[in-house]
Amino acid sequence: MKDVSTRAAGTQPAPKARADGLVVQELMDEILVYDLKRHRSHCLNRTAALVWRHCDGSSSVTELAGRLHEELGTPIEEEAIWLALNRLSRAHLLQERVHHPSTRDRATRRTMLRRWTAVGGMALVSSIAVPGVAMAGSAIPIQCIQNCCGCKNKTPACDCSNDNSCKCCFLPGGSTVCSNNCGDDCHNQGGTCFQFDNNTCP
Amino acid sequence: MQKIDRLGWADGICFVSYGLKIGVRVNEPELLDRIVPLLPPGAKPARSPVVQHIYSLRLGSASRAANVRRLNLLYSGSARTGRTANLEELLEGFERDLHSYTAAWAPNRVFVRAGVVGWQGHAILVPGGDSVGKTTLIAALVRAGATYYSDEYAVLDRQGRVHPFARPLRIREASHERPRRCLPDELGGRSGRKPLPVALVALTEYRPESTWRPHQLSPGRGALELITHTVMARIRVDATMETLTRTVADAVILKGRRGEAEQTAYALLDRLA
Numbered sequence: 001m002k003d004v005s006t007r008a009a010g011t012q013p014a015p016k017a018r019a020d021g022l023v024v025q026e027l028m029d030e031i032l033v034y035d036l037k038r039h040r041s042h043c044l045n046r047t048a049a050l051v052w053r054h055c056d057g058s059s060s061v062t063e064l065a066g067r068l069h070e071e072l073g074t075p076i077e078e079e080a081i082w083l084a085l086n087r088l089s090r091a092h093l094l095q096e097r098v099h100h101p102s103t104r105d106r107a108t109r110r111t112m113l114r115r116w117t118a119v120g121g122m123a124l125v126s127s128i129a130v131p132g133v134a135m136a137g138s139a140i141p142i143q144c145i146q147n148c149c150g151c152k153n154k155t156p157a158c159d160c161s162n163d164n165s166c167k168c169c170f171l172p173g174g175s176t177v178c179s180n181n182c183g184d185d186c187h188n189q190g191g192t193c194f195q196f197d198n199n200t201c202p
Numbered sequence: 203m204q205k206i207d208r209l210g211w212a213d214g215i216c217f218v219s220y221g222l223k224i225g226v227r228v229n230e231p232e233l234l235d236r237i238v239p240l241l242p243p244g245a246k247p248a249r250s251p252v253v254q255h256i257y258s259l260r261l262g263s264a265s266r267a268a269n270v271r272r273l274n275l276l277y278s279g280s281a282r283t284g285r286t287a288n289l290e291e292l293l294e295g296f297e298r299d300l301h302s303y304t305a306a307w308a309p310n311r312v313f314v315r316a317g318v319v320g321w322q323g324h325a326i327l328v329p330g331g332d333s334v335g336k337t338t339l340i341a342a343l344v345r346a347g348a349t350y351y352s353d354e355y356a357v358l359d360r361q362g363r364v365h366p367f368a369r370p371l372r373i374r375e376a377s378h379e380r381p382r383r384c385l386p387d388e389l390g391g392r393s394g395r396k397p398l399p400v401a402l403v404a405l406t407e408y409r410p411e412s413t414w415r416p417h418q419l420s421p422g423r424g425a426l427e428l429i430t431h432t433v434m435a436r437i438r439v440d441a442t443m444e445t446l447t448r449t450v451a452d453a454v455i456l457k458g459r460r461g462e463a464e465q466t467a468y469a470l471l472d473r474l475a
Binding site: 036126132 | 420421422423425426427429430435436439440442443444446447450451
């Protein structure tokens, strides 16, 4: 991530929302974001979501504050926009890192944060790491049950002339019997039939 | 896999579970009677022999050499996942692996580790991993009159509705004991069948002497919490995100520690009354 935002005094950055490698879902006035690169998921509250949506790479902080004022119907200080940008930046949701050129002392900022929290205007970005998976894989292998009927009289219930025609019936209750021609009978009994034939697998 | 194929198999079953075709083969036909009750709830016999995954269970037999007994083996695909003299342990491992596989790969469903009950046409989800008291709370909810859906997985469809995964509850009387299998009837309840929309998500874990005083989360924060309990969330990102946002859209999300399960259960049901 580049860091070019507030390099010169008196200039304002025009932050741009990151779009690549993200899966985004809107949920009423919140936005849920999944970062495919970092496997982190973020929830943007209404204020953070509005700021992020308006980060088009051409709007300055002052312009962003104006747009939010229009949409929320309440004045938004530039300090609040900076806070939102800072939080979005830390969550890697902006293309370029944004640093807050704070000129105010901590006590003043704390007072402002309390005020925004009280009116629900504070931008919040909640983040969580998505746990790994033990069973990750790209595809399910196709396999075939092989010749397990025990044809050639290995199993007493099996009555098959050769391995390739061996069929088994699954019956309700878990019992299994083998037969050469059990398809129709199985349907009548509410079960089904399957064939153990390794050679016919696709 | 060919080496395992050559071991010689006496019997087997194929079934469909949540859209997955799975096979199980055994070297002793009578072992199938023990296997069938362990299949995922709602598993149905398959017509085709072609399966997407196969389990192979091999009972150890007495060796020719005196005092030597071969171990029981479990293979999941070509990987050996169990090797034990204790058949019960092997079957537990088989069930756990089979259910995990189903949860991971079922098409068109998202599995979230959560207990679920139904109440007045809506579902209550209790997400959580192992040893957070999930099953205890679900059992208390069933005793209080809720309909049992699952004590392990919330099975969600693309509309965000939850489907039953009503295996018997695994109730652990003491932490060092093996869980006892318990049907909902034994708790005076019954299992649900219809998919339900989710009305309440309770993010909680048991802490002795705690009192259930939850705080409410926004739907977005709720979805974020659910993602951490979603099986294969990293792999099936789109389906997970889409499904979870629909699941929580109209739900109340509560988070907090709980004390005794009975009190929490009644508090949860009151919340939906």
